[in-house]
Amino acid sequence: MARIKDDYVDDMLERAKEEPGQEERAAIYNELCRYLNECMVYIPLYQSTVIRACSERLGGLM
Amino acid sequence: MTAVLMLSVLQGCSVSAREENGAQDKKQKDQGTPQSITIAIESDVPTLHPFDHKSVTAGYMNALTYNCLFRLNTDTLDPEPDLCSGYEALSDTCWRFELEEGVRFHDGSLVTSEDVVASMEYAASFAQASDYASFWNRMETDGEGAVIITPEKPYAMILNDLASIKIIPKALIDSGNDFNLNPIGTGPYVFEEYVLGDRLAFTAFEDYFDSEHMPSIKKLVWRIIPEGFSRTIALETGEIDVIIEPDANDITRMEQNPSITVLEKEGTRLNFLTVNTEKKPFDNLYFRKALNAAIDKRAVLEVALNGRGSASVSQLPSVFEGCSEKGCGEYDVEAAREYLQMSGYAGKTVIFSCYVYNDTARRTAEVIQACLYEIGVEMMIEQLDYTAYLSEVLREIMRPPFQAIRLQALTGIFTAFTIPIR
Structure with missing residues (x-):
């Protein structure tokens, strides 16, 4: 989305895709995330919660 | 999700x-x-x-x-079988998937392995699906009830990606069915x-x-x-x-209404301001850091969502494995001014437009607008309806060259887009 072109980012994403271990993959993403934070490829704002509202007619739904 | x-x-x-x-x-x-x-x-x-x-x-x-061969568990987001009844890795790069027997499409026809192969090949022909539908090197049927998929390299995300590829009838693909008007699946x-x-x-x-x-x-x-x-x-x-x-x-x-139930739970949705890093002034790292430091994200959260959520200081949602806040920086107007100085844009006129398509995005943009004004950057806000946004903005942003800045949620809740910088 930010139109970033970066060989290091591409390489890290490829490494993560090929890494079967969950912990090892998380470590790759952690390194990548810190790099992207430094690059500030976009400006993070907030994390919203998932919200749904329903009528009492659907009482068992939630 | x-x-x-x-x-x-x-x-x-x-x-x-x-x-x-x-x-x-x-x-x-x-x-x-x-x-x-x-x-x-x-x-x-x-x-x-x-x-x-x-x-x-x-x-x-x-x-x-x-349906897809797999679906994501609603609590864990782990992939679990859907149209697939069983699977095995034949090697590091070769997987065999058995199909549920007797599954019918809405048109009454039975799902076969040929439908699966055709669906995956069809998905790969769409740019919008390229991030999850282009991982295989070879794919073949194994009788009517199984497919063998061979990625080029070991591919850890294969089950996740298969949870995005919808299975549709090969006969309808071959006949040129318009799935927008006639969405036949299982x-x-x-x-x-x-x-x-x-x-x-x-x-x-x-x-x-x-x-x-x-x-x-x-x-x-x-x-x-x-x-x-x-x-x-x-x-x-x-x-x-x-x-x-x-x-x-x-x-x-x-x-407060006893006739209404409200459900709220943590999600994976990260809302962010996206900049086109190929275009001035957004190609300038210090300018982007100035924007980040200038925006009071807690104020944005309060105004846009009544405080429901959390201010974000990372490029990934906090629930994602590997998320880090290191290096992202906090709200600091003085730091923003310093970054702007380092960018070379301090004292210059910087104006851009920001397009939003819903009320939440508009409220978000209004706070950002006020924050950026404090450091001498002027952001204009224009609201589009969602269809206009998708047809004009998103399609424009998908093809180079473009000049834009967008307010965007990872799951696509709101988006803004800018045009020229004067």
Whole structure:
């Protein structure tokens, strides 16, 4: 989305895709995330919660 | 994920009817489940096609009409078999997937391995699906009831990606069926009607293969109600039964209403301001850091969502494995001014436009606008409806060259876009 072109980012994403271990993959993403934070490829704002509202007619739904 | 959650809700629903809803609902009450419910969404649905979009609302509809070989668990997001009855890794790069037997499409035809191969090849032909539908090097049928998929390299995300590729009839692909107008899949609901800008209707698929997830509600109507307060009133008056995206400003009011239940849970949605890093001044790292430091994200959260959520200081949602806040920086206006100085833009006129398509994004943009004004950067705000955004903004941003800045949620809730910088 930010139109970033970066060989290091591409390489890290490829490494993560090929890494079967969950912990090892998380470590790759952690390194990548810190790099992207430094690059500030976009400006993070907030994390919203998932919200749904329903009528009492659907009482068992939630 | 939101589409997955909605589908599980509809399938798992057991319901108590409200007395004033008349004979039909009395019958429903006796049966414990309503025959029909109406759900409000804020944005029109740009397409019913399985692959030619990245729209959240289109994803809701896709979840009703299609299945994939795998689906994501609604609690853990782990992939679990859907149209697949079993699978094994034959080697580091070769996987065999068995199909559920006797599964039928909405047109009555049986699902075979040829449909799976054709669907995956069809998905790969769409740019919007390229991030999840282009991982294999070779693919073949193994009789009618299995497929063998061979990625070029070991591929850890294969099951996740297979949870995005909807299985559709090969015969319809070959005949050039328009899946936007005629979305035939194996899903729990059959498409019935679409009235542009107003509503969509679906009926339960009686031959749905998954007995554990049979749709208990016979008819779903989706009403498109763009204005947040109008959705709230419609729920309060019984015109609708569910709001998918209630306006943050109305949530407290709804929570105080004993006739309404509000569900809130942590999600994966990260909302952000996206900049085109190829274009001036956004190609300048210090300018981007100046924007980040200048924006009071807690204020944005308060105004946009009534404080429901958390300010973000990372490029990934905090629930993602590997997320780090290191290096992102906090709200600091003095630091923002220093970054602006380092960027070379301090003292120069920088103006850009920001397009938004819903009220939440507009409120977000208004706070950002005020924050940036403090450091001498002027951001204008223009609001589009969702369809106009998708047709003009998103398509524009997908092809180079473009010049834009966007307010964007990872799951596509809101987006803004800028045009020229003077």
